[in-house]
Amino acid sequence: MTTTSARPTAVPSVEQLPRPKLRTDTDIQGNILAAFNKDFTDFRYLHFPDAATGRGWLSAILNTVATTVETEDFNEQFSLARRAFGRDPLMTTVRCGVSLTFDGLITVAAKPDQVGKDLAAFPAFTAGAAARAADLGDTGDSDPKTWLFGAGTGDQVVHAVLIVAADTEELLTEKLKNLDAVEHAHRIGRVHVDRGRTLTGALRGHEHFGYKDGISQPGVKDFHREDPDRKGIRDNRAGTEMIEPGEFVFGHKSEAGDRAAPAWMKNGSLQVVRRLRQDVAGWNRAVSDGVKEFTGTMDATRLGSCLVGRLKDGTPLAPARDTVTGLGSDRNDFDYLNDPAGRHTPWVAHIRRTHPRAFAGVNDHKPRSHRLMRRGIPYGPEFKGGADDRKDRGLMFVCYGTSLEQQFELLQQHWADNPDFTPGDPKAGKTTPNGLDKVVGLAGPASIGLEDGTHGTVDMKRFVRTTGALYAFTPSISTLRLLAEGRNLPNKPVGS
Numbered sequence: 401m402t403t404t405s406a407r408p409t410a411v412p413s414v415e416q417l418p419r420p421k422l423r424t425d426t427d428i429q430g431n432i433l434a435a436f437n438k439d440f441t442d443f444r445y446l447h448f449p450d451a452a453t454g455r456g457w458l459s460a461i462l463n464t465v466a467t468t469v470e471t472e473d474f475n476e477q478f479s480l481a482r483r484a485f486g487r488d489p490l491m492t493t494v495r496c497g498v499s500l501t502f503d504g505l506i507t508v509a510a511k512p513d514q515v516g517k518d519l520a521a522f523p524a525f526t527a528g529a530a531a532r533a534a535d536l537g538d539t540g541d542s543d544p545k546t547w548l549f550g551a552g553t554g555d556q557v558v559h560a561v562l563i564v565a566a567d568t569e570e571l572l573t574e575k576l577k578n579l580d581a582v583e584h585a586h587r588i589g590r591v592h593v594d595r596g597r598t599l600t601g602a603l604r605g606h607e608h609f610g611y612k613d614g615i616s617q618p619g620v621k622d623f624h625r626e627d628p629d630r631k632g633i634r635d636n637r638a639g640t641e642m643i644e645p646g647e648f649v650f651g652h653k654s655e656a657g658d659r660a661a662p663a664w665m666k667n668g669s670l671q672v673v674r675r676l677r678q679d680v681a682g683w684n685r686a687v688s689d690g691v692k693e694f695t696g697t698m699d700a701t702r703l704g705s706c707l708v709g710r711l712k713d714g715t716p717l718a719p720a721r722d723t724v725t726g727l728g729s730d731r732n733d734f735d736y737l738n739d740p741a742g743r744h745t746p747w748v749a750h751i752r753r754t755h756p757r758a759f760a761g762v763n764d765h766k767p768r769s770h771r772l773m774r775r776g777i778p779y780g781p782e783f784k785g786g787a788d789d790r791k792d793r794g795l796m797f798v799c800y801g802t803s804l805e806q807q808f809e810l811l812q813q814h815w816a817d818n819p820d821f822t823p824g825d826p827k828a829g830k831t832t833p834n835g836l837d838k839v840v841g842l843a844g845p846a847s848i849g850l851e852d853g854t855h856g857t858v859d860m861k862r863f864v865r866t867t868g869a870l871y872a873f874t875p876s877i878s879t880l881r882l883l884a885e886g887r888n889l890p891n892k893p894v895g896s
C-alpha cells in the first residue's frame with residue numbers, strides 16, 4: 401500500500417461523505433478502478449483444453465473474484481488505520497482477478513461467432529499482443545519468438561490471466577494451494593507463472609531502476625471524490641485530473657463518446673499485461689556514460705532524472721503549479737504549461753512522453769482519451785549494484801482501459817517510440833531537439849536542453865525488453881457468470 405493522505409483534520413472524515421456511485425459497485429472486478437495494491441502478486445497464464453473445462457474452472461473461481469466495493473473498502477480502512485496509527489496496520493487479505501484473451505472468450509462463449517462479430521470494433525484485442533508486436537517495438541530481443549507467454553500455439557495459447565494478490569507470502573501460498581486444486585480438478589493447463597513482488601527496504605514502492613513508481617494515476621468521475629475547491633481535480637490529490645469512467649470501464653460515459661461496446665462488455669475493461677525485463681546494470685552504465693555527451697552541469701543522477709522526469713524519490717523535475725501541493729516525493733501538481741520547451745522536464749522524459757498533460761492535445765483533438773490505469777508491480781530480485789548479475793528482474797506492467805488503440809498502443813507507438821512527437825509547444829521548443837522515451841522506447845538518441853544551459857544528446861540502446869505480453873478482457877462479474885454457465889451474451893450496444 402503506497403497511498404498517503406494529507407487531509408487536514410478539520411475536514412469531515414471520508415466515512416461521513418456520500419459515496420460516489422461506482423465506489424459501491426459490485427459488478428466491476430477489483431483492480432480496475434480500485435487497486436489491489438498488494439506486495440505479493442502472482443500472475444497465472446492458463447489454457448482451457450475445451451469449452452467445458454474452461455466454463456467449469458470459471459464457475460469454480462467465480463466466488464473468489466474480487467469486486468470494486470470490497471477492494472476499495474479494504475483500501476479505505478487500511479488508509480484510515482494508517483492515518484490514525486501512523487504506520488501500516490496489521491490488516492491482511494487476498495484478492496483475485498480474472499481476464500480472458502480473445503482466444504479464451506471464443507473458447508468458452510456459447511456463441512463464438514457472435515462474440516467474434518461483437519468484437520469487430522476491437523482489432524487490437526482480437527489480433528492479440530503478438531500480432532501487434534512489430535508496431536509496438538517488440539522486435540529484436542523483444543520479438544514474440546522469445547516470449548515466455550503470449551505467442552504460443554496449441555496448448556501454449558493463453559486463454560485466461562489469473563491475478564492472485566495478497567498482503568503476505570503466507571496468505572498467497574495458502575490461496576494458491578486452493579487454486580492449484582481447482583486447476584487440477586478442471587484439467588486446466590498452465591502456460592507460465594510470474595511472481596510480482598514489491599521491492600523492499602529503501603526500494604519499497606520503487607521500480608528496479610530505482611525510481612519511485614505508482615505516483616500519478618487518473619482520477620475517475622463517479623468513483624473518486626472531486627476536490628470541492630478545484631473542479632475537475634480529485635479530492636486530496638492535487639494535480640490528479642478526474643476522467644470519465646468510460647475510459648476505464650465499458651458502458652459508462654467516456655471523454656470523446658467513442659467507447660460504445662456490446663452489453664456483455666459493460667463494466668468490463670481491456671487489460672494489457674507486459675513482462676518487461678530490465679537490465680539495471682546496463683541502464684546505470686549507460687546513464688553514467690551518457691553524461692560525457694553533455695556540456696554544462698550534468699551527472700548521472702541528473703541525467704537519470706531527466707530521462708524519467710522525476711528524481712529517484714519521486715520528486716518531479718517540473719516546477720510546481722502550487723508550491724504547497726506541488727513539491728515533494730508524492731506530488732503530482734504540475735501540467736508543463738510553465739515549461740513548454742522542456743527545459744525542466746525534458747520532452748524525452750518518460751512521464752512527459754506517456755502523459756503530456758496540458759500538451760496532450762497538441763497532436764490530436766482527444767487529449768483526455770489516452771490515460772491508463774496502471775497496476776504494475778516489479779518481479780525478480782533487487783539489483784545490489786556493481787557488475788551485471790544477469791538475473792531476471794523487471795516490471796510486470798499491467799494497465800486497464802477501454803481502447804487498446806487510443807490508450808496503451810498510442811502511448812507506446814505514437815508517443816514513446818516516435819522521435820517527432822512533441823509533448824510541449826513546438827514553437828517554444830524549436831531549439832530543443834526531440835527524442836525517444838529512453839525507459840520504454842526504441843534505441844536511439846534523446847536530446848536534452850535545460851534551463852541552466854546544460855545540453856547534450858544521449859544515445860542509448862534499450863534496457864527494457866519485452867519477455868511476454870497479452871491483451872485480455874476483464875469481464876464484469878455478471879458476464880463472467882454468463883460465460884461460466886454457457887449462456888448467451890446480450891449484445892445491444894451500451895455506453896458512449
Ligand code: HEM
Nearest residue numbers: 607611612613614615616676751754755795811812840864
Ligand atoms: C520497465 C518499464 C517501465 C518503467 C521502469 C517505468 C517507470 C516509471 C516511473 C518511475 C514512473 C513515475 C511514477 C509516476 O509518475 O507514477 C512512471 C510513470 C508512468 N509510466 Fe512508466 N515505466 C515503465 C513502463 C511503462 C509503459 C510500458 C508505459 C506505457 C506505454 C508507461 C506509462 C507510464 C505513465 C502513463 C506514467 C504516469 C505519467 C504521469 O502521469 O505523469 N510506463 N513510469
